[in-house]
Amino acid sequence: MYEFFFVLIPRYFPFLLEGAVVTLELSFLSMAFGLVLGMGVALGRLSGRKWLEWPLAAYVEIWRDVPLIVQLLVIYFTLPSIGLTLPAFWAGVLGLGLNLAAYLSEVFRAAILSIDPGQRAAGLSIGMSRLMIFYRITLPLALRIAIPTVGGYFIALLKDSSLVSFISVNELLRNGTIVISNTFRNMEVYMMVAIIYFVMSFVASVLVRHIEQRLTPRHLRRKQRSGKALTARPAVMP
């Protein structure tokens, strides 16, 4: 116990935190990439252009049907053989982002399709352009629908980013295994790693809920909050 608190933590915790910072960088960059690409793919598939629909649908299907770890290994180890060598970190961002975008495109597509076409008609009927209707009406409405799901994907991403330790990115989990190979204290170190992941995910979920609230018009907030309390705390059986 003494050794854990006064030797292990001071010596290795900063190293683990460095890894956590890399985990956050990976997550935010892949998220940004995934959001932009996912929205692009969704819009492409909704544009009604046949030559776009087929390849985009194939991309979404393939990337959702192959394990993420395999995608990462392919990007990192086989792209160099066709002359495309990426540093491990960026291979990780590319792999995580491409995978996330495949899922997010479906979330965005469903959200956009769920919007009443009357909203668009109303925009057109006062002379708004299609682009204006998109960013003034369709996008805010779709985001409001998609945000909880997107937030869930972000939290999953924070944790799934640990997979890039397989392609030698020095993020939280990999730094943890490095510490273990030096100290052979796997229980304590994995515990620290787990706690750091938990804190990051927990903060992220609080943040997501905050954003969700901000995007909800104020007259609906109370309703939604009480609804949440109901799902979060099921009635206790007597």
Add this chain to the structure above:
Amino acid sequence: MSARILTTEAPAPGVPTAETVPAKPLLQVRALHKSFGAVNVLRGVDLTVNPGEVSFVIGPSGGGKSTLIRCINFLETPNAGEIMFDGRLLCREEGNVFKVEPERILRAARSEMPMVFQHFNLFSHRTVLENVIEGPVMVKRWPRDEAIAHAEKLLAEVGLADKADRYPDELSGGQKQRVAIARALAMRPKLILFDEPTSALDPELVSGILDTIRALAEQGMTLIIVSHEMGFARRLADVVHFIADGTIVESGPPARIFDNPDNPRLATFIRSILH
């Protein structure tokens, strides 16, 4: 609802109608065709609307009423024919080729003939005030404070001054429709299209909307109204167009259409609806 609703450079009250002065038509539709797949919804519709005129479009459901007014502002793109609005051809036949003006021109035209929908179609993520200023600020590029001042005046005139900060789903159907009318008026339109404006309302809310529309008509606004409110059409219309099977079967002043229908189809329709 007797307040003046048009606060802008609208035609003066008591605008000359088609009978007194041969005004230049505000809207002229010729031989308009529209089909959805194999279904021919409009098969050559001709329609003329003069400034200040209140036109009702009536007819059995499926006859093409809504499609007609959705083609007039190009929410639906027609397949053939000609639409002239405010001296500008929006679509035409050249030889055998049907040509539609570019989107930029259509947008400008739409902003001068906004539509009031059956299901209101208020922007659900925006407050009442934001709904009304969206067009003036985003489309007409008016300064925001000017647009807000104008919107507040319009909302007061439709009796909703105290609802400016509410969201659409906090309002009753009648209130929503009055916001939609204010949103249309905020564009300082030349023509307002009404697509069954009272069909989705509870019966006790209908008369409020009809009063608001009547106030617009009395102040000289040009209106095209698709409606099933026959009593209302009889009292307010300058011209009634009866449309069935994709063509205008008969047009005329309400007295002739309702009391002396010579066309048998029209007579049957009037009987069925006034029974």
